[in-house]
Amino acid sequence: MRFFLRRTAFYLFTAWAAITINFFLPRFLKGDPVSAYIAKNQGLISPDAAAALRTLFGLDKNQSLLEQYISYWKLLLSGDLGRSFSKGLAPVTDVIASALPWTIGLVGIATIISFVIGTTLGAYAGWRRGSKADALIPITTFFSTVPYFWLGLIAIAFFATTLGWFPASHAYDKGASPELTWDFIGQVINHGTLPALTIVVSSLGGWVLGMRNMMVTVMDEDYVTVAQAKGLPPRKVLINYAARNAVLPQLSSFALSLGFIVGGTLVMELVFSYPGVGKLLLDATNAKDYPLMQGLFLIITLTILVANILADVAYAILDPRTRQSEA
């Protein structure tokens, strides 16, 4: 139990830290584009929307920093992240809400697939080291050093444009509107294959290498020799004794590197013009739509935090020592 208490305390602290960074980000950056925008669109913005924007961006100097901080939190808790300039003053929260599922679908699933495939390949490479399986390491490492966006561009140039196997962009055919029909789901999968494939291929290297090294270390442990001495079939030794222990550090590093990986794969959405949070963030940057950018950064961080929690829960399930020893 104690283990969960400590972990939740850490997550709350991280969430608070992310929100606080988001609070201070606009404040210490120079320039004040927001009030210029408000001044320009005096008529369009309702007074309370303007007030919300001023709090979000710390524009009302008369309030002390602390008061601004408190009202900032009030806004957050009420789910108001201000108005998006580039999206016709629509509430930022709604804009993000429409894009988030796509990102979770594409980046989330692709990252999990990449982790699972990478770990299995790594286990196999660790198990059969010295054989041709060793060739796996340089290949996957090469793909992991290749920049994501470049791999995406090449994939589009090759598979989509030249071979025409997959559509080059968007999440579904033009004109179609999102609804739960098989045809639409078919489109989504069709559109999503290429970007997902490039994410998996480019992030595979890290997992394969990590798992192989862990397998090599674990296989010299005594309990693996005991399993052999017990005459257990090799497959049982590989899975229940060797891989089961080797996957633990792999899982904890997965949890912690989510920030880096998800951050990187968001660019994939730009290359494939996929309607996720990543593309939204890049468009907002070009359009200097600061409220949307701030909101996006916060939501992305919190989503990664949630993914982190899930990974940690999986770790606790797999490793009994964390449950018992801490309690």
Add this chain to the structure above:
Amino acid sequence: MTTLEFKDVTKRYRIRGTGDFLALDKVNFTLTSGKTIALVGQSGSGKSTIAKILTQLERATSGEVLLDGKPIPRRGRALRSYRQQVRMVFQDPFASLNPYHTIRHHIERPLRLDKVVPNEEVENEVYRLLERVRLEPNDVIDRRPHELSGGQRQRVAIARALASRPSLLIADEPVSMLDVSIRLGVLNLLADLQRENNLGVLYITHDLATARHFSDEIMVLNRGVVVERGNADDVILNPQHAYTRELRDASPNPDKHFAAPGTTSPRS
């Protein structure tokens, strides 16, 4: 004649979740130069905690540790001179020497730190110390720990401890990780050094046999409490406390076993 006294020393560890763990409970003893005391106890008896408190790597929760009557200073020059008087040899020869540095560095550091000899004398002093622990200086001085055997490494550790000319030496299981045939060699070395320098040695071990042969007195420790103390032979040959007796009978003792063939030894 330096004396180091433990007065009602208690040590409590706060372990998260399971509350306090009493490692030492009102331990009293005196260590004087010129005499070897063996501290015998099984794993978890608290004998290493005593060593850590003696070398000020840890502080006692309550009770006093007095060197020549004065309590151990907290920091500053006085602590430095305390540390110069009380030196320790660790159990694991593989871990007690820094893998990155050469043997020369290990012996020089205490010499320079405590300015035991003027700088130009340091080189000879290092050679002298290595010879005193029966190591051929030229053979080892510029080598790194992993290039030496366990026995050689433990001798380097002893030379390092002797560098600051301490009056008291704490040996925490000095031979338990060494090969059987060289254990007596290292213990004999410690015994000779103890006689030559009139050192006070605290020999910490779980092995009753070596404790008996290499110390004047034996102290038996069980779960942080000194259950028996006395002259080495008395404690082993006719132990007063039940725990000591149990410990002695449990230790392998072929002499008694083969003493009179056919007689079955008492089964308790």
Add this chain to the structure above:
Amino acid sequence: MTQPETAVMAAVADPAPRTARKQTPFTKFAQAFSMFRNGKSITGLCILGFFVLVAIFGDLLAPYGPLDKDFSALRQGPSSTHWLGTTHMGEDVLSQLIYGTRGVLVVGFAAGIIATLIAVIIGVTAGYMGGWKSESLSAITNVFLVIPALPLMIIVASQYENPSLLLIAGVLALTGWAWGSRVLRAQTMSLRNRDFVQAARANGEPLYRIIAVEMLPNLIAIIASSFVGTVTAAVLGLTTLAFIGVIPITNLNWGTILFWAQQNGAFPDFWWWYVPAGLCIALLGMALSLINFGIDEYVNPRLRSAGERAREMRKKGIKVTSSVTAVRTTPTSGTQPDDGAASAPRHASPAVDLDAVTPVAPPAPANPDDTTAR
């Protein structure tokens, strides 16, 4: 119970005890960087060296200025005058690549240095101090790990019209130090409890000496590998930022080339415009990973032996994956046929057997008789 018998270990290490060699400052220095003395690191260092040379002598090497326009050769494929062809404005792609190298390396290494400094300070301090100080520093490190690097960079970089190289490096460093700090903290904590550090404390060594002289040399390998890791991340980060267009084109690097290529419809036809830039980034990344592999194998020799030894044994017909010891009785003495693993029936797909390799021991003591009973 380690793999039985340390006799093996003694033989594997150099058998004859070397005569004492003088520890000159040079050997001390060479010893500190002995981690780079293996195949993988050397290849990595050579490729890196090549890029550094290109960065330094860019001006001399490049046939044209990066933005010189040759209007007679718009969108030309590789030719004698333009080895790597030209852009839509007739700029020489090869020259742009050469000049771009400097941008990438300068920012990459600057970010690496800043990030490693932060990682060492926070990681080692957190590792050495115990209790709540260590916990809070570690919590801060983990926060920076959870925060997505690229989005933060995008937001910070986009606030500035013309961000300086140093600022970009700073932002990259700010988002890249956490991983190194975490690894360093773990290693420092394990070192702190080792006997030789306790011995130094017991001998009254001052704190700064304990950290600088006793602990730091043993951390060099980890620091080096976290530096290399951060540089790799910084290079990827920089080129991605440039590709997105968040970093203005004044700071020419391989990412900017790809930005121009993508903006001006280079895909998919003008391959010479976008392929080389991507390959350079990958090659640099590969070189840095090779260096990291070399360091990993130096820190954990078991990894190195795993692959090589297994290959050697396969050549000798020992089935490496066999969980049963091979029997190779020489025909003269043994009656049984030379069987066992070697002639185990080769069915179609050999059962996935447990692969085990005798670990290469830490360099063993000189004479086997005196080895410690572990």
Add this chain to the structure above:
Amino acid sequence: MTLDKNQERIVTSDNLLTVSNFSVMYDVDPPVEAVRDVSLTLKRGEILGLAGESGCGKTTLAYGIQRLLKPPAVITQGSAIFHDKAGEDIDLNSLDEKQMRAFRWNKASMVFQGAMNALNPVVNIGKQLGDVFTTHRPELSRAERHEESARLLEIVGVGRDRLRAFPHELSGGMRQRVMIAMALALKPQLMIMDEPTTALDVLVQREILQQISDLRKEFGFSVIFITHDLPLLLEISDRIAVMRAGKVVEINTAEQIYHHAEHEYTRKLLASFPSLTGERGDFVRGTSSVETGA
């Protein structure tokens, strides 16, 4: 309570294991002869002590017989013949992997030293016990397996309630008892024990040794007991083989080794253990030669 060994002779006359000219080499560069031409026989129901310092080849020999050595170890010479109670002789060197796996634990099982590391940390001990039955006794139903595992834990004094416990929740002594229960599972004819009590303190060690002795009387299996602790072997084993640098320098009954050790190295080893209750300053056997260190 010292082990009382000579109560009634349960050592039978017929052999269980015959090892002849057995050699193991580590195929590294330069190759290492870890075990050199060892020949010995083990009687049914006998405890054979294998003594020697680290690096002498005692563990390699014991692992080699069961062909448990990981590559690059290679058996280069000799044979190990297991005389199965059911009559036929099994030449261990000629078994292929499948046959070897069937032989292991069924006929010969092992108790390992590193109690902390010998049990799979992420699986509860009930399941680890069950592994043996699912592999070697597939005909048993889940309930029978569960009952059999529980009974084993009762025999070794761990108690059936600990079936679902994890290794890190048990003390060193308890973990070693679980290892013994596991080794006992298929009632093997031979148990090889690799320094089973070295990591435990003396009191727990004595309990474990007593338990091994009682189980041996009850199930009649033979034991190969590997340790560097010669005095311990002198007390518990019927015969002792002293090894040095891959060779068996001397093999004899415990009494002979204690009273009239022939080989010079055996005497040196004996001299390395000071006597507990003998004369101060003298060593295990009364000779007063003060041995000087290497």
